[in-house]
Amino acid sequence: MIEKFFTEAVLVGIIASGIRLATPYLYASIGETFGQRSGVLNLGVEGQMLLGAFAAFYVSLTTGNLWFGLLAAMLTGLIMGLGMAFVSINLQAVQGISGIGFYLFGLGLSDLLFQKLMGTVVTVSGFRPIYFPVLSDLPIVGQIFFNHNILVYGAYAMVFVAWFVLNKTTLGLKIKAVGESPEAADSLGVSVSKIRYLTISFGGMMSGIAGASLSIALLNVFQQNMTSGLGFIAVALVYFGGWRPIAVMGGALLFSMVNSLQLWVQVLNIPIPSDFAVMMPYVLTIIALVVTVQRVRPPSALTKPFERGH
Amino acid sequence: MEKWLRSESVSKLADALLPVFAALAALAVGALMLLVLGANPFEAFGALLDGAFGSANSLADTVVKATPLLLIGLGICISFRGNVINIGGEGQMIIGALLATALGLAFPDWPGIVMIPLAMLAGFVGGAFWGGIPGALKAYFNVNEILSTIMMNAIAVQLMNFLLSGPMIDPVQAAKASQIPQTARLSTSFDLPRLIPTRLHLGAGIAVLLAILVYILLWRTTIGYRIRAVGQNRFASRYAGIDVKRQIVLALLLSGAFAGLAGAIQVFGINHRMITDGSATGFTGNAGFNGIVAALFGQLNPIGTIPAAFFFGALLVGANKLQRVMQVPSALITTINGLVVVFVVSSEKWRKTREQKRLTDMMAEIDGDPPPNPEKAVKEVGS
Numbered sequence: 122m123i124e125k126f127f128t129e130a131v132l133v134g135i136i137a138s139g140i141r142l143a144t145p146y147l148y149a150s151i152g153e154t155f156g157q158r159s160g161v162l163n164l165g166v167e168g169q170m171l172l173g174a175f176a177a178f179y180v181s182l183t184t185g186n187l188w189f190g191l192l193a194a195m196l197t198g199l200i201m202g203l204g205m206a207f208v209s210i211n212l213q214a215v216q217g218i219s220g221i222g223f224y225l226f227g228l229g230l231s232d233l234l235f236q237k238l239m240g241t242v243v244t245v246s247g248f249r250p251i252y253f254p255v256l257s258d259l260p261i262v263g264q265i266f267f268n269h270n271i272l273v274y275g276a277y278a279m280v281f282v283a284w285f286v287l288n289k290t291t292l293g294l295k296i297k298a299v300g301e302s303p304e305a306a307d308s309l310g311v312s313v314s315k316i317r318y319l320t321i322s323f324g325g326m327m328s329g330i331a332g333a334s335l336s337i338a339l340l341n342v343f344q345q346n347m348t349s350g351l352g353f354i355a356v357a358l359v360y361f362g363g364w365r366p367i368a369v370m371g372g373a374l375l376f377s378m379v380n381s382l383q384l385w386v387q388v389l390n391i392p393i394p395s396d397f398a399v400m401m402p403y404v405l406t407i408i409a410l411v412v413t414v415q416r417v418r419p420p421s422a423l424t425k426p427f428e429r430g431h
Numbered sequence: 432m433e434k435w436l437r438s439e440s441v442s443k444l445a446d447a448l449l450p451v452f453a454a455l456a457a458l459a460v461g462a463l464m465l466l467v468l469g470a471n472p473f474e475a476f477g478a479l480l481d482g483a484f485g486s487a488n489s490l491a492d493t494v495v496k497a498t499p500l501l502l503i504g505l506g507i508c509i510s511f512r513g514n515v516i517n518i519g520g521e522g523q524m525i526i527g528a529l530l531a532t533a534l535g536l537a538f539p540d541w542p543g544i545v546m547i548p549l550a551m552l553a554g555f556v557g558g559a560f561w562g563g564i565p566g567a568l569k570a571y572f573n574v575n576e577i578l579s580t581i582m583m584n585a586i587a588v589q590l591m592n593f594l595l596s597g598p599m600i601d602p603v604q605a606a607k608a609s610q611i612p613q614t615a616r617l618s619t620s621f622d623l624p625r626l627i628p629t630r631l632h633l634g635a636g637i638a639v640l641l642a643i644l645v646y647i648l649l650w651r652t653t654i655g656y657r658i659r660a661v662g663q664n665r666f667a668s669r670y671a672g673i674d675v676k677r678q679i680v681l682a683l684l685l686s687g688a689f690a691g692l693a694g695a696i697q698v699f700g701i702n703h704r705m706i707t708d709g710s711a712t713g714f715t716g717n718a719g720f721n722g723i724v725a726a727l728f729g730q731l732n733p734i735g736t737i738p739a740a741f742f743f744g745a746l747l748v749g750a751n752k753l754q755r756v757m758q759v760p761s762a763l764i765t766t767i768n769g770l771v772v773v774f775v776v777s778s779e780k781w782r783k784t785r786e787q788k789r790l791t792d793m794m795a796e797i798d799g800d801p802p803p804n805p806e807k808a809v810k811e812v813g814s
Contacts, residue, residue, distance in 0.1 A: 229764070
């Protein structure tokens with residue numbers, strides 16, 4: 122049985138789908154990294170993703186244009202992000218709990234709109250894999266790296282953009298300062314609110330794209346609660362990656378590889394109960410959290426609202 | 432008149448009513464959404480009220496629906512008071528239900544009077560165990576409990592799916608080709624006593640009784656005092672000699688226990704067997720999250736959580752009628768619940784500011800020298 126795994130086709134398949142499946146995690150967790158680096162925990166990622174997934178799907182379906190769909194998802198995520206920013210920054214609500222509120226809101230609203238506007242599950246023809254001359258035809262390498270759609274490549278590109286912005290720009294410096302010591306940043310003339318508004322609404326937009334990557338690029342359907350916890354895992358991946366984009370990507374890849382392994386276990390009918398296979402990534406996440414927190418310290422001001430003169 | 436408006440009791444009353452205002456605001460947004468959906472909000476809320484309170488049966492259903500919300504809400508009161516955020520109600524409810532069901536299936540011949548309390552205890556223990564793990568991870572390994580409890584939810588669901596389609600499957604189903612993942616029906620002698628002819632069962636009574644006990648636990652015992660002290664200020668508590676880590680574990684353990692009990696009551700009072708559609712919601716009906724909403728609405732006070740759970744139970748039951756009569760998906764209620772959470776936590780700051788102000792006013796009165804600028808005084812006390 123187990124030897125079925127060690128064929129070239131299966132191994133290549135696992136790695137290729139692992140790379141592809143990391144996409145929604147990457148968008149969501151990179152967006153979340155910015156928010157947390159600036160000191161705000163956005164736990165509403167799941168809700169933002171669901172609404173983004175719905176917006177992308179519905180707009181693509183009605184206009185026939187995937188790019189409009191993507192734009193709609195970005196806008197939806199942005200609006201949700203602005204809501205979270207307002208509640209966390211201006212109203213100073215407890216972030217862990219307000220995020221759950223936004224999650225329930227997104228869960229309910231995406232379901233409501235789905236039932237009212239569509240009613241049944243239909244499919245769209247989503248983003249197609251890009252064909253690279255020569256490269257895509259290479260054996261193994263071609264299938265692993267050069268056979269994905271644009272949103273997959275976009276996700277990995279965003280990791281490096283995030284790394285660059287956080288480590289090599291003044292903006293990144295300001296974001297980190299606001300997350301570590303908002304008082305000091307404020308006294309140096311950095312507007313804590315502005316930076317946080319920027320990072321959280323950006324995070325919301327990225328969550329929207331993460332949702333879109335599911336509904337119009339990977340699965341090409343919309344269903345109620347289709348993210349089923351993916352947004353929460355994305356938040357966990359930020360902790361796992363120690364708030365650094367490249368490490369977050371490592372975590373996302375590890376997670377999606379395990380996931381893809383699990384899918385192949387089911388496809389190949391290997392006698393491991395599939396429930397345990399599905400469970401594996403979550404157990405892994407808990408273990409990973411235990412290991413990471415021993416060596417990385419979260420941003421000092423994480424979840425702490427900032428008020429001038431305190 | 433003005434003096435009356437400014438008086439302390441009125442100001443306190445206004446603060447106590449804040450969640451009600453938050454709920455009204457959420458319902459107003461809900462009304463707007465109904466308008467957009469092309470439904471008359473008045474008719475819709477009418478249908479909702481009728482569905483929730485229209486007959487003895489619907490009223491009983493409301494109470495039945497409110498029971499797990501209250502139980503989980505009680506657990507949330509304990510953990511949130513200890514500044515530990517338990518999002519794992521769904522998983523804890525499942526594990527509690529699994530353990531209680533396994534016990535019931537293993538000893539079908541025991542008399543109900545013995546089995547029912549033991550099964551409730553099994554639910555309590557199962558939930559406590561599932562909550563205790565993230566508690567220990569937080570206390571001793573500093574793992575964020577929000578994330579670990581969410582992961583524990585996903586693990587619990589898979590465990591349920593595995594058990595119900597394998598070791599615990601109904602022998603009848605196991606013999607059939609369909610193999611619906613469900614357990615056999617528990618012995619009828621284990622059914623929680625009911626108020627015939629409705630679905631109202633003993634569980635609601637247990638939950639209300641426990642609400643009073645949790646109130647006593649939190650405000651009249653040292654255990655509760657310690658949990659709340661740690662919730663207020665971890666560092667000060669440590670200096671005061673409280674074992675902070677132990678309180679963190681205890682808070683999550685107890686919080687999980689109540690969710691587990693809710694699971695056991697759900698099985699022994701309503702379903703009489705466990706069945707899974709593959710998701711957590713299929714069994715819990717989202718009670719793990721809605722219980723948080725109820726507890727927040729009850730201002731994290733066990734007694735206040737009683738009417739809060741009743742209110743959200745009514746919303747859930749009424750939503751079914753809303754769907755039947757007006758074709759408005761019941762997902763509207765999830766949306767409104769989300770808004771209630773956001774509005775309640777958003778209004779907290781306002782309440783705190785006013786509490787601060789009352790404190791300053793009081794101190795000024797004692798000094799007999801009112802501060803020239805109350806705003807400034809508030810700031811000073813606050814900082």
